[in-house]
Amino acid sequence: MPADTAVIDTAVLEKMFHPKTIAIVGVSPNGFGFGIGILGAMLGIGFSGRIYPVNPKGGEVSGMKLLTSLDEIHEPIDFAIVAVPAESVPEALEMCRKKGAAGAEIVSAGFSETGTAEGAALEKKIKDIARRDFRIVGPNCFGIYCPESGLTFLPGVELSRESGPVGFLSQSGGMSVDFAQMGRWMGIRFSKVVSFGNGADLREVSLLRYFKGDARTTIITMYIEGVRDGREFFNALQEAAESKPVIVYKGGLSDAGGRAVLSHTASMGGSAVIWRSLLQQSNAVQVGSLPEMAQAALAFSMLPGRVYRGVSVIGGGGALGVNACDAAEKFGLVIPPLADDLQQKIMAILPKPGSSAVNPIDVNNPLVPPHILKESLRFAAMDPAIDVQILFQLLYHFRSLALGIGVKSMKDITPHRDLADAVGEVMRETGKPVILVLPSRIRDIKSMDVEEVLRETRELFLERGIPVFDELSDALRALRHVSHYNATRQRRLRET
Amino acid sequence: MKIIKDAIKRGATALSEHESKLLLAEFGIPVTGEKIVKSEDEAASAAAAIGYPVVMKGSGEKLSHKTEMNLVALDVRNDTEARETFRRFTSRKDVEVKEVLVQQMVKGDRELVAGLTRDPQFGPCVMFGLGGIFTEILEDIAFRVAPLTxxxxxxxxxxxxxxxxxxxxxxxxxxxxxxxxxxxxxLGKIGLEHDVIKEIDINPLKVLDGKPVAVDALVVLDAGKK
Incomplete structure (x- = not known):
């Protein structure tokens, strides 16, 4: 049975993501093994169900008795985390299946990734155990993080328990953990994260189909290096991207090289070119790095699903003008001059001289108080050519001000709370989204107060539904992804 | 398809220009009007039927770089020139030319390219872009995985x-x-339905009064597939 492409039984996967009883098979009380690590992470994050740690040798860990066998569990289990040595994995899986588990994640390594015949044979055994009502994640993976149920990875004790719109499927375990960690402070909330490692059973196609049908997931993100069945993947991707944004980070793009071809068409159609083409054809959102993927996920999470073109940029103290316009053009956006009457109204409230209300709106200096920024945003939003506003804030300049007037920490004089309130209000009132760009240019060890204020500011804005980026170019690129996806989707719906 | 069967039977890995266009025409792709001729008289009457000016090319399985081999004559304008060109090609000592392709001269000034390749993972893919000598220089091309909507x-x-x-x-x-x-x-359909056709180049695909016409074509075969 080609497990990955087979029809998925959603109820089985739901039970895996939301288990009430789980067994962790392979918890050694000594050292820092995967088993004990995951047990600690699950207890730490506050998993709401019952956990049964298993070790044939028995013993005790964190005040919990280790069961010597699954037979000692006096109820069916819903899910299992398998951390035993590779050669014992098939037997452990069979036992979990007989115990009623809907599936298991295998964090153990030592399978096809080793490139050995033994490893490949073991992985084949795992494939044979997998079936429609018993699905496998892994081996050689970090498994599942599901904030709703409290299922988490090994280095995932601190991850958020707050659910959100983003589903992530990943061939890389490290990438899963990093993305989940970045999500915490960047403001990205996940429905489920699945690190599938070698992907003996569940992998890109089945998980993509699951996420497409999952009402809790409205944004799909994925990191893939290779796919098992290109045609099936293409079909699944097209179907998924028709209903919700799919952000794809494809690792290891390379050109044809070495293929024996006769025609020009074939010689120019290397794998990197074809990958990019099929992502475009599917209207998938193509990203080239983890930060870009995270920024796109943030933008899709917080910005209404619209087509954005006209942008107002408001800030002071940076080299905003020409730079902003150049960057915008690169991403298919425009920063149009505001209507004359609005320019005049904004000009009337800005400090003079040295300010400009054309767009970008240069408010003259980075210390301009929140109420002036609020008024400027309000007037700019009145221009029908403006779809979205970017507020550019160089808050670190408050450190110089603090030092100049003898205040110890810039935290005591920075009006970031008032600013967050003011911007949140103006966004609600105008219905036009605002994006905050918050660069950090002072990063030496003595200036931890800058770091603290910037982090607080980020959180304050995120709480109000305002996405925050470090750089203007990051914000514009993420905005372009949202806009391009929606524009293409709308155009295709219209034309077919 | 007979053209393919015959080519495989004689051990060819690709169709000749003329065969490639006959095949494309079978699928409804517009190609230049052309005829293979084996004598001076045939050359003259074929050229007259197609209408002057015509293009004449040496034809044969082993003739792949015809321009470099001086076996392409553009803008052949009348009966005398057609006969002369035929004699010139077929009397060459360095290369054996038994047949000549007499072809409609498409004066389209815009050269495009279209083609088919097979990706090891995603199967047949269609290419489109800027044609002629610019194809390789500028690589201004786009691909799509078949089938194409x-x-x-x-x-x-x-x-x-x-x-x-x-x-x-x-x-x-x-x-x-x-x-x-x-x-x-x-092109995408051909790729999906005929495994024996491995790659296709239509280059140039010229534009004549707004209509695209295949002026040169290459069909590469995969004899292992039927």
Whole structure:
């Protein structure tokens, strides 16, 4: 049975993501093994169900008795985390299946990734155990993080328990953990994260189909290096991207090289070119790095699903003008001059001289108080050519001000709370989204107060539904992804 | 298809230019009017039937770089020139030329390219782009995985940097995008339905009064597939 492409039984996967009883098979009380690590992470994050740690040798860990066998569990289990040595994995899986588990994640390594015949044979055994009502994640993976149920990875004790719109499927375990960690402070909330490692059973196609049908997931993100069945993947991707944004980070793009071809068409159609083409054809959102993927996920999470073109940029103290316009053009956006009457109204409230209300709106200096920024945003939003506003804030300049007037920490004089309130209000009132760009240019060890204020500011804005980026170019690129996806989707719906 | 069967029977890995175009024409892709001739008289009457001026090319399985071998004559204008050209090609000592291809001369000034390749993972893929000598220099091309919807084909045309070439350039009629889309969709279909056809190049695909016409073509075969 080609497990990955087979029809998925959603109820089985739901039970895996939301288990009430789980067994962790392979918890050694000594050292820092995967088993004990995951047990600690699950207890730490506050998993709401019952956990049964298993070790044939028995013993005790964190005040919990280790069961010597699954037979000692006096109820069916819903899910299992398998951390035993590779050669014992098939037997452990069979036992979990007989115990009623809907599936298991295998964090153990030592399978096809080793490139050995033994490893490949073991992985084949795992494939044979997998079936429609018993699905496998892994081996050689970090498994599942599901904030709703409290299922988490090994280095995932601190991850958020707050659910959100983003589903992530990943061939890389490290990438899963990093993305989940970045999500915490960047403001990205996940429905489920699945690190599938070698992907003996569940992998890109089945998980993509699951996420497409999952009402809790409205944004799909994925990191893939290779796919098992290109045609099936293409079909699944097209179907998924028709209903919700799919952000794809494809690792290891390379050109044809070495293929024996006769025609020009074939010689120019290397794998990197074809990958990019099929992502475009599917209207998938193509990203080239983890930060870009995270920024796109943030933008899709917080910005209404619209087509954005006209942008107002408001800030002071940076080299905003020409730079902003150049960057915008690169991403298919425009920063149009505001209507004359609005320019005049904004000009009337800005400090003079040295300010400009054309767009970008240069408010003259980075210390301009929140109420002036609020008024400027309000007037700019009145221009029908403006779809979205970017507020550019160089808050670190408050450190110089603090030092100049003898205040110890810039935290005591920075009006970031008032600013967050003011911007949140103006966004609600105008219905036009605002994006905050918050660069950090002072990063030496003595200036931890800058770091603290910037982090607080980020959180304050995120709480109000305002996405925050470090750089203007990051914000514009993420905005372009949202806009391009929606524009293409709308155009295709219209034309077919 | 007989053309393919015959080619495989004689051990060929690719169809000749003329065979390639006969095959494409079977699928409804517009190609230049042309005829293989084996004598001076045939050459003259074929040229007259197609209408002067014509292009004449030495034809034969082993003749792949005809321009470099001086076996292409453009703008052959009358009976005398057609006969002369035939004699010149067939009397060459360095290379054996038994047949000559007499071809309609398409004066289209816009050269496009269309083609088919097979990706090891994703299967048949269709290419479209800027043709002629610019294909390799600028690589201004777009690919789509087959099958292509009409929308895919239309979007491909918007993908290339030089997309303005499809518009009404210098008083010329804009390219018939419907006709172009049909060619691209057909290439994808060929790829999906005929495993024996491994790769296709149509280069140049010229534009004559707004209509795309295959002026040169290469069909590469995979004898292992039937």
């Amino acid at each position: 009409k929308l895919d084909a239309m979007e491909m045309m918007e993908d290339i940097r030089a997309k303005k070439i499809l518009g009404p350039v210098r008083g010329k009629a804009p390219v018939d995008r419907e006709a172009l889309a049909n060619i691209l969709i057909t």
